[in-house]
Amino acid sequence: MAARAERGSREVATGVPRVLWLPAAVALALVVLPVVGLLARTDLTRLPALLTTPASLNALRLSLLTATLSTLACVVLGVPLAVVLARSTARGVRLLRAVVLLPLVLPPVVGGLALLFLFGRNGFLGYLLDVVAGVRVPLTTGAVVLAQTFVAMPFLVVSLEGALRGSGDRYERVAATLGARPWTVFRRVTLPLLLPALGSGVVLSFARALGEFGATITFAGSLEGVTRTLPLEVYHQVEVDVDSAVAMALLLVVVAVLVIAVARPRALEGVRS
Known part of the structure; x- marks a missing residue:
């Protein structure tokens, strides 16, 4: 009885204050109502035909391909970077962290310009690639992957x-005390600690890349077929066929919701465990 009473009092103490319900409802409305408006504007009778056009299918295929590749690039490059930022005691790490987080606050167009001036024909790296290897990055599918990686990796x-x-570094310190080398500590201790957060980060990165x-x-x-992903196809169709643009926008919403609904619970299960 005492335990049940204590549990009941704890539930009462951790309830949601009534004053929070109104702003929470407004916030939910700001997220849900635009999607409802999109659904209301959709011509359901033409929806299958609009979503199976070659342009729509090419854009969807390209979006899924580039978002997957950019997410893989985020994992390969972002995991070591996160470990360096979290564990390194070198000077300048705080400044490095600020630079890494720049894509979160920069307008995406500015990021695109920065990439263009780096990899374009007049950029120092783009000129070098063109002269040495004959490779031109802009206006290619690889450029899409680079742009998505730039905005999603943070x-x-x-x-x-x-x-x-x-999580702290006590487990890594214990492993190092027992004689484990840094690579072994990273592989056997740090990576397992990262797995729950890695699942969540992968979902966020993929969703951000998909909507870039x-x-x-x-x-x-x-x-079309090279760099026109689904968001770009929606923008293009707005000027050509509004019904097609609305249908593809709804498709993008559905794909994003499915990605989060399927992958997010698994990440949360990892966090609980």
Whole structure:
């Protein structure tokens, strides 16, 4: 009885204050009502035909391909970067962290311009690639992957760095005390600690890459079948066929919701365990 009473009092104490319900409802409305408006505007009778056009299918295929590749790039590059930011005691790490997080606050168009001036024909790296290897990055599918990686990787880095700082380094210190080398500590101790946050970060990165628009159109252009991802196709169709644009926008919403609904619970299960 005492335990049940204590549990009941704890539930009462941790209830949601009534004053929070109104702003929470407004916040929910700001997220849900635009999607409802999109559904109301959709011509359901033409929806299958609009979503199965070659342009729509090409854009969807390209979006899924480039978002997957950019997410893989985020994992390969972002995991080491997050470990360095969380565990390194070198000078300048705070400044490095600020630079890494720049894509979170920069307008995507600015990021696209930065990539263009780096990898374009007049950029120092783009000129070098053109002269040495004959490779031109802008207006290619690779440019789409680069743009998506640029804007999505900070989401992964923030998730992993926060997890590492929250877990502390006591386990790694114990492993090092027992004679484990740094690579062994990273592989056997640090990586398992990162797995729950890695799942969450991968979901966020993929969703951000899937919806990327500004940096992509600035750096990679909008070439059907090459660089025109689903967000760019929606923008293109607004000027051609509004019903088609609305249908593809709804498709993008559905794909994003499915990605989060399927992957997010698994990440949360890892956090609880």
